[in-house]
Amino acid sequence: xxxxxxxxxxxxxxxxxxxxxxxxxxxxxxxxxxxxxxxxxxxxxxxxxxxxxxxxxxxxxxxxxxxxxxxxxxxxxxxxxxxxxxxxxxxxxxxxxxx
Amino acid sequence: xxxxxxxxxxxxxxxxxxxxxxxxxxxxxxxxxxxxxxxxxxxxxxxxxxxxxxxxxxxxxxxxxxxxxxxxxxxxxxxxxxxxxxxxxxxxxxxxxxxxxxxxxxxxxxxxxxxxxxxxxxxxxxxxxxxxxxxxxxxxxxxxxxxxxxxxxxxxxxxxxxxxxxxxxxxxxxxxxxxxxxxxxxxxxxxxxxxxxxxxxxxxxxxxxxxxxxxxxxxxxxxxxxxxxxxxxxxxxxxxxxxxxxxxxxxxxxxxxxxxxxxxxxxxxxxxxxxxxxxxxxxxxxxxxxxxxxxxxxxxxxxxxxxxxxxxxxxxxxxxxxxxxxxxxxxxxxxxxxxxxxxxxxxxxxxxxxxxxxxxxxxxxxxxxxxxxxxxxxxxxxxxxxxxxxxxxxxxxxxxxxxxxxxxxxxxxxxxxxxxxxxxxxxxxxxxxxxxxxxxxxxxxxxxxxxxxxxxxxxxxxxxxxxxxxxxxxxxxxxxxxxxxxxxxxxxxxxxxxxxxxxxxxxxxxxxxxxxxxxxxxxxxxxxxxxxxxxxxxxxxxxxxxxxxx
Numbered sequence: 001x002x003x004x005x006x007x008x009x010x011x012x013x014x015x016x017x018x019x020x021x022x023x024x025x026x027x028x029x030x031x032x033x034x035x036x037x038x039x040x041x042x043x044x045x046x047x048x049x050x051x052x053x054x055x056x057x058x059x060x061x062x063x064x065x066x067x068x069x070x071x072x073x074x075x076x077x078x079x080x081x082x083x084x085x086x087x088x089x090x091x092x093x094x095x096x097x098x099x
Numbered sequence: 100x101x102x103x104x105x106x107x108x109x110x111x112x113x114x115x116x117x118x119x120x121x122x123x124x125x126x127x128x129x130x131x132x133x134x135x136x137x138x139x140x141x142x143x144x145x146x147x148x149x150x151x152x153x154x155x156x157x158x159x160x161x162x163x164x165x166x167x168x169x170x171x172x173x174x175x176x177x178x179x180x181x182x183x184x185x186x187x188x189x190x191x192x193x194x195x196x197x198x199x200x201x202x203x204x205x206x207x208x209x210x211x212x213x214x215x216x217x218x219x220x221x222x223x224x225x226x227x228x229x230x231x232x233x234x235x236x237x238x239x240x241x242x243x244x245x246x247x248x249x250x251x252x253x254x255x256x257x258x259x260x261x262x263x264x265x266x267x268x269x270x271x272x273x274x275x276x277x278x279x280x281x282x283x284x285x286x287x288x289x290x291x292x293x294x295x296x297x298x299x300x301x302x303x304x305x306x307x308x309x310x311x312x313x314x315x316x317x318x319x320x321x322x323x324x325x326x327x328x329x330x331x332x333x334x335x336x337x338x339x340x341x342x343x344x345x346x347x348x349x350x351x352x353x354x355x356x357x358x359x360x361x362x363x364x365x366x367x368x369x370x371x372x373x374x375x376x377x378x379x380x381x382x383x384x385x386x387x388x389x390x391x392x393x394x395x396x397x398x399x400x401x402x403x404x405x406x407x408x409x410x411x412x413x414x415x416x417x418x419x420x421x422x423x424x425x426x427x428x429x430x431x432x433x434x435x436x437x438x439x440x441x442x443x444x445x446x447x448x449x450x451x452x453x454x455x456x457x458x459x460x461x462x463x464x465x466x467x468x469x470x471x472x473x474x475x476x477x478x479x480x481x482x483x484x485x486x487x488x489x490x491x492x493x494x495x496x497x498x499x500x501x502x503x504x505x506x507x508x509x510x511x512x513x514x515x516x517x518x519x520x521x522x523x524x525x526x527x528x529x530x531x532x533x534x535x536x537x538x539x540x541x542x543x544x545x546x547x548x549x550x551x552x553x554x555x556x557x558x559x560x561x562x563x564x565x566x567x568x569x570x571x572x573x574x575x576x577x578x579x580x581x582x583x584x585x586x587x588x589x590x591x592x593x594x595x596x597x598x599x600x601x602x603x604x605x606x607x608x609x610x611x612x613x614x615x616x617x618x619x620x621x622x623x624x625x626x627x628x629x630x631x632x633x634x635x636x637x638x639x640x641x642x643x644x645x646x647x648x649x
Contacts, residue, residue: 007337014330021323030319037326041333048337052361057336060283064329067290071322074294078301078314084243085311091319094312097398 006047014040027079027089031072038068126190129182129197132170132205133274136212139166140267147261159263160220166267167216170274171209178202178644187648193343194284196425199644201278203494204421208277211414211501212270214622217615218406218509219262224610225304231256235404235512236302237310244307259302265295266410273414277421280429282332282342282379285422289328289386292418293321296411303404305519313402320395324385331378338371344430345649351433376431380438383426386419389475390448397460400468405520408464409508412471413501420478420497424490427482429647435485442483446575449476450582458589463511463522466589467504470548473586474500480579481563484570491645492562495638499547499555499630506623507544509616513537514607521607524593529602534609538597540624545594547627549587555630562638 013036020033042061049057083089127134139162146158177197180186187198195201222232236259242248272292279285301314336342339350340362349355350366358366365371385392400408431438453473460466478500481493514521514530514537521527531538547554550561560583564576630637 010333014326017326018323021319027315027319031322034319034322034326037323038329041326041329044330044333045336048333048340051337052340052365053359054340056340056342057333060332060336060342063283063287067287070290070294074297075318075322078297078311078318081241081301082311082315085308091315094315096309096312097401 003047003050006043010040010043010047012040013037013043025090025092027082027091030091031075031079035068035072038064038071123192125192126197129177129188129190130195131173132177132209133271133278135166135170135173136209136267136274137271139163140264140271143264143267147264152257155260156220156258159260160216163216163263163267164213167209167213167270171206171213174202174206174209178206183644184646187646189280189345189648191280191284193345194281195275195278196280196344196429196648197278198648199646200421200424200490200494203641203644204277204417204497205274207417207498207501208270208273208414211410211417211505212266212273214502214505214619215266215406215410215414216263217619218409218505218512219266221406221512221612221616223613224512224515224616229254229256233258233304235304235406236262237304237307240302244311262299262302265299268292269295269299269410270414273418276418277425279422279425280344282335282344282347285426286325286329286332289325289382289422292415293325293386296407296415297321299407299411300399300403302407303402306402309402310404311402313399316402317395317399320385324382324392327378327385328382331375331380331382334371334375335379338365338368338375340365344425347430348433348649351431353433372434373437376434376438377441379426380423380441383419383423384445386415387423387475387479388416388472389445389479390452390472391445393449393452393472393475396472397465397468400471401462401464401522405464405508405512409505412467412508413504416471416475416478416504417497417501420482420493424482424493425647428485428490429649432485439483439485442479443572443575446476446479446483447578449473449479450579451476454582454585454589457586460589461524463524463527463593464508466524466593467507467511470586470590471504473582474548476582477560477563477579480567480572480575483572483575484566486566486570487642487645488562488566489570490647491638491641492559492566494641494644495630495634496559496563498637498641499559499627502623502626502630503544503547503554503556506620506627507541507548509619509623510537510541510544512616513610513612515610516605516607524596526603526607527593528596528600529606530609531598532602533606537609540620542594542597543624543627545590547631549590550583551587553628553631555627555634558631558634558638 017033017036021030024030042064045057045061182197183199183202190197222234225233238257239252269292272288275288279288297318300317301311303310339347388396453469457469478496481489547556550556568576
């Protein structure tokens with residue numbers, strides 16, 4: 001199968017993730033959309049790695065996974081803290097500061 | 100097309116397994132600044148786990164100060180040993196650059212971190228709670244604000260000493276960020292300094308809902324922007340088949356000999372290069388806080404605990420501009436006809452939007468946030484110069500700006516009322532009558548922000564605009580000077596408010612800090628005046644340091 005097809009799929013996933021961040025209101029869902037974007041980047045890296053015939057991209061994909069895991073740790077801690085103080089994880093409710 | 104690469108990939112794996120892998124040589128001496136800071140951060144986590152609660156504060160403050168001072172000494176030693184100039188090299192198996200800009204900016208970041216330890220550790224500003232002196236960080240960040248858990252933690256006199264390992268990790272990431280010499284290191288360093296900063300933002304003792312809101316906004320937007328950055332990196336990797344800066348630069352220039360068929364096909368695809376570079380730039384401009392990627396700045400600066408805001412405003416900007424400079428000057432000089440117009444637009448927008456929106460602000464921290472956006476625009480004017488003066492002027496500007504910012508936010512922590520810091524501008528009215536010294540110090544910082552002669556801000560702005568004019572960006576200079584004039588208006592308005600209006604009846608009091616904050620403010624004032632009155636030594640230093648290793 002032509003590896004370029006994986007690139008199209010990755011671009012599609014990235015776009016879905018980016019739109020999700022912009023239109024969803026629940027902080028957890030927004031965060032999941034960011035993770036989708038990271039995974040789209042992973043798929044791109046692996047597809048390019050295959051096309052170029054070197055392993056750099058695959059190794060980078062591992063690093064991105066670790067970073068995504070670290071981001072989950074920090075992100076969920078912050079979002080859960082927000083939820084416990086406000087009983088809402090909506091990003092629209094968090095508007096104490098004027099724009 | 101598919102047969103060739105798979106053979107290459109297979110043979111790559113094959114050699115890896117059949118040949119005894121040679122251990123890579125690691126230059127421990129040259130890597131020592133980052134190793135000291137990150138090693139101390141790990142030790143600080145262990146202190147947090149094993150030391151008794153009563154001993155942690157002293158241990159953490161001592162460890163952080165010692166580590167940052169040691170790393171600063173290491174940077175100065177490396178620079179004195181010629182690593183900034185003739186011995187500049189690519190180290191760490193090609194992942195890091197050890198050259199003038201890297202060492203200069205690492206020195207600035209470490210100095211900022213060292214001074215920030217003072218404001219982080221300050222325990223004389225908050226009123227004594229239940230017999231214990233406390234700092235400006237939450238007693239128990241996991242407890243619900245105003246809930247029973249928090250009350251018990253305050254009663255027990257707990258403090259969040261985890262701020263010190265977080266500070267060290269953030270500084271460690273920032274040391275690597277401007278030195279990163281491949282895109283993978285760039286991304287990892289970005290995350291290493293961003294993740295601790297997201298947490299630090301959430302840890303304020305007062306106004307915890309604001310602080311948590313700032314952390315959520317910073318985290319979600321920061322994660323969003325780093326996703327763009329990594330996708331851009333993936334596209335650049337697809338274009339060049341490598342993530343090393345030198346490798347990508349060679350492919351951009353078209354100076355690669357005998358490219359593989361896959362590389363030859365990818366090199367012809369400019370869309371990969373342009374979109375990839377644009378996405379990576381977007382990620383870096385977000386960290387810099389340039390318009391139109393600035394929306395997080397005011398909220399995060401306002402909500403975060405003020406010591407963190409000061410550290411973040413100074414050090415993040417230094418690290419991010421260092422990485423931006425290296426990316427543009429080392430990786431993408433062959434593309435400068437494409438990125439210069441974009442950065443022109445971003446610089447003009449940042450200067451104009453930052454200066455004009457700041458006029459309408461009524462909160463000191465938000466005012467300083469918008470001023471930082473305008474300053475990002477001024478620094479970008481030096482970046483688009485694309486000449487050696489551009490590099491050295493940006494380096495000098497970052498040095499000058501970081502200490503002014505640090506000092507200004509340290510002064511903000513002193514002006515307090517019953518609810519904590521009194522950040523509303525109306526409360527600062529008449530401050531000069533009641534506390535002339537504090538008001539005078541803040542006035543010096545505001546004059547430096549405005550770029551008045553005899554302060555560091557003037558020399559920095561002059562150097563940046565001169566470089567931009569020589570680089571053919573005259574329009575940018577005109578816009579920069581005009582928006583400086585607009586910005587000077589609101590800085591002077593604050594000074595007039597402090598000195599020439601009647602103090603409010605129930606105005607704030609100025610807390611008497613310990614020697615830690617006094618030292619922070621003193622160093623910041625000294626740096627501001629020294630760089631303003633006798634800038635030549637530091638300008639020469641920046642000029643010497645202004646050459647990137649390739």
